[in-house]
Amino acid sequence: MLNTSKQSPPADTPKKKGLSVQTFSKRLLRFDMVLLVLMLVLAFFLGSFSASNTDLFLHLGLGNPFQSDADDSDWVHTLG
Numbered sequence: 001m002l003n004t005s006k007q008s009p010p011a012d013t014p015k016k017k018g019l020s021v022q023t024f025s026k027r028l029l030r031f032d033m034v035l036l037v038l039m040l041v042l043a044f045f046l047g048s049f050s051a052s053n054t055d056l057f058l059h060l061g062l063g064n065p066f067q068s069d070a071d072d073s074d075w076v077h078t079l080g
C-alpha cells in the first residue's frame with residue numbers, strides 16, 4: 001500500500017517571520033527608484049515655470065540682513 005499523504009515538517013524547526021535580506025533589499029531599491037523618479041518629475045515641473053513673483057526677487061536681492069556687518073538698528077530692512 002502506498003502512502004500518499006503529505007508529511008509535515010518536524011515541529012522543532014522554527015518558522016521564519018518577516019522578509020529575507022534579499023527581498024528587503026530588492027524592495028528598498030525599488031522604493032528608492034520610485035522616490036528618485038518622483039523627485040526628477042518634481043524638479044522638471046518646478047523648472048518649467050518662470051518665477052514672476054516680485055516678492056521672490058526682493059527676498060533674493062536682500063540677502064541675509066542678519067549678518068555681522070549689517071546695520072545696528074533693530075529694523076531688519078533699513079532704507080539708505
